[in-house]
Amino acid sequence: MMWLVRFILLGRLAGAAAAGALAWWLHQPLPLASDSVELSIEQGERPRDIATGWVQAGVKAPPWALYQWFRWSGQAKRIRAGSYEIGPGTTPITLLEKMVRGDETLATVRLIEGWTFRQFRAELARADSLKPTTATMSDAQIMEAIGSTGQLPEGRFYPDTYAYSKGSADIAVLKRAHRAMRQRVDEAWAARTPDLPLRSADEALILASIVEKETGAAAERGRIASVFVNRLRIGMPLQTDPTVIYGLGEAFDGNLRKRDLQTDTPYNTYTRPGLPPTPIAMPGAASLRAAVRPEASKALYFVARGDGTSEFSDTLAEHNRAVNKYQRGR
Known part of the structure; x- marks a missing residue:
């Protein structure tokens, strides 16, 4: 029986050592291939693919280790879609917390007072990490897509600075600018x-x-x-x-x-x-x-x-x- 007791003790010691190693790893900064690493997570993307995506983006860690951490934490299903950026000092724990919180990295585009709609479109086409979904659309098609069929676009979009998640579609920014102008015009007209x-x-x-x-x-x-x-x-x-x-x-x-x-x-x-x-x-x-x-x-x-x-x-x-x-x- 003594050998069995020794075997069990060794197993527990090994388990404790593994748990200790895991706890240590979870609190260590992840090595990165560059000063910052970015990843866009699509809606419904699997935790295994998310872990692989981080590694491919520049996180120097075994993808299986990140994936197992996501699973073991019980938070894997709470990871939110969005665009994320991490820098030096990010640990496996803080990485997962960022994705669960939906702490996305946002970009901005500034649309200037006095611009024409043509200038608006040109600026959106130049915007950082904004999907050019309207690039091949006519002005009329854009107005139809935002629910204003038959309305000419000039003057219908409010000039402002708009923040968006990297990887967002440009039509989403146009919809917000269109709503904002409608609201501003209605408010002004009411106070005339x-x-x-x-x-x-x-x-x-x-x-x-x-x-x-x-x-x-x-x-x-x-x-x-x-x-x-x-x-x-x-x-x-x-x-x-x-x-x-x-x-x-x-x-x-x-x-x-x-x-x-x-x-x-x-x-x-x-x-x-x-x-x-x-x-x-x-x-x-x-x-x-x-x-x-x-x-x-x-x-x-x-x-x-x-x-x-x-x-x-x-x-x-x-x-x-x-x-x-x-x-x-x-």
Whole structure:
């Protein structure tokens, strides 16, 4: 019987030694092939494949050891899909905790006030680790995909910085930007000044896009909006260059000529009264507010001073003097 007792004791000692080795390993930093290692985990991916994926990405550990740890912990089924990044000092324990918490690595893309939808799309195509699912889609197909069939995209996406999980689809960012703009426009329209010469929230969005493109100094948004509101009230053409430039599209070479101002298009506010048919850019919150709550003024004209600010005038005579002073140097 003595041999049996010795055998059992040896087995327990071996088990204790193995358990001790495992506990030690779990608390040791995992060797990495580089300063940071990233892995994207798909929904429903098996723990065994996740362990193998980390090793293939640059974690220098036996894949079977990571897999057995995931299983033995009882947390394997709680690992969340997402994009993860680990660095020096990450242990098997903290690696698993990160995935169970869903502590993803996020990237960001910044969409700028005053950009057109074409510029938005170009920026999304350049964004880090964002799947270009809309790359082959037309504007109309994109609007259909986000649930706005028949709506033109210009002005319908809110310019902001959007965070996303690496490996996300670009259409997801567009959906968020579209929802954000709808909300911002609705909020602005609800807070509008009474008796505006605007018939709908869409017209407020169009005006806001013009204000966005015309504003050189942020503090002047409200007064610039008042000029266009005053013109709309009396039926005076808006005569704003950015709408003409937008109507020219890719034909615009950076130089706006007299013939451009005289060539009629739906966006030529020199030849057509009222607002253009759509927004000409993506306005930010400040321009939306200015469009619905313009500064109280009698100004009908403004001209650039050359320092980013504008000179405002109530009459044509005053405006002509300002043009001579700031544009012609007289």
